Amino acid sequence: MDEKFMLAAIEEAGRAGTEDEVPVGAVIVLDGEIIGVGRNRKEQKKSAVYHAEIEAINDACRRLNNWHLDGCDLYVTLEPCPMCAGAIIQSRIKNLYFGAYDEKAGCCGTLYNLVSDNRFNHRVNVKGGILEKECAELLSGYFKLKRGKRAQG
Numbered sequence: 001m002d003e004k005f006m007l008a009a010i011e012e013a014g015r016a017g018t019e020d021e022v023p024v025g026a027v028i029v030l031d032g033e034i035i036g037v038g039r040n041r042k043e044q045k046k047s048a049v050y051h052a053e054i055e056a057i058n059d060a061c062r063r064l065n066n067w068h069l070d071g072c073d074l075y076v077t078l079e080p081c082p083m084c085a086g087a088i089i090q091s092r093i094k095n096l097y098f099g100a101y102d103e104k105a106g107c108c109g110t111l112y113n114l115v116s117d118n119r120f121n122h123r124v125n126v127k128g129g130i131l132e133k134e135c136a137e138l139l140s141g142y143f144k145l146k147r148g149k150r151a152q153g
Helices: 002-018 052-064 082-090 132-152
Strands: 025-030 033-039 073-078 095-100 125-127
Touching (some): 002 025, 002 052, 033 052, 052 082, 073 132, 095 132
């Protein structure tokens, strides 16, 4: 099941990449059904808060008509940053599954583990490294292409 939903998140990441956004995608699942989708849109929206996780959380909240996402699972292609980790805690997501680890901003195990910190009012179960290679290749391919374009132009 983890791979099935991570593949859906990878599809969203691919859409972001074709829109010249950093290719990160996310889906939220409840009872085996995708109820929220999101992808990076920081460039399109000209705002730092348009991360894949935030979009997926907003989509799921709209569909459920509730900000509590109790019992929901989040699948995201890249380990969440501090902003997204906070949103995951606040929305009460039960389980977080991510693909690639983020050495520079990961706050779900790499730099910090905000979502599992007992000092917060909610904790999230975390499993990283799901389809890690595929998720990491999306990102490395995107940045390699960007560097190549800069070198040419």
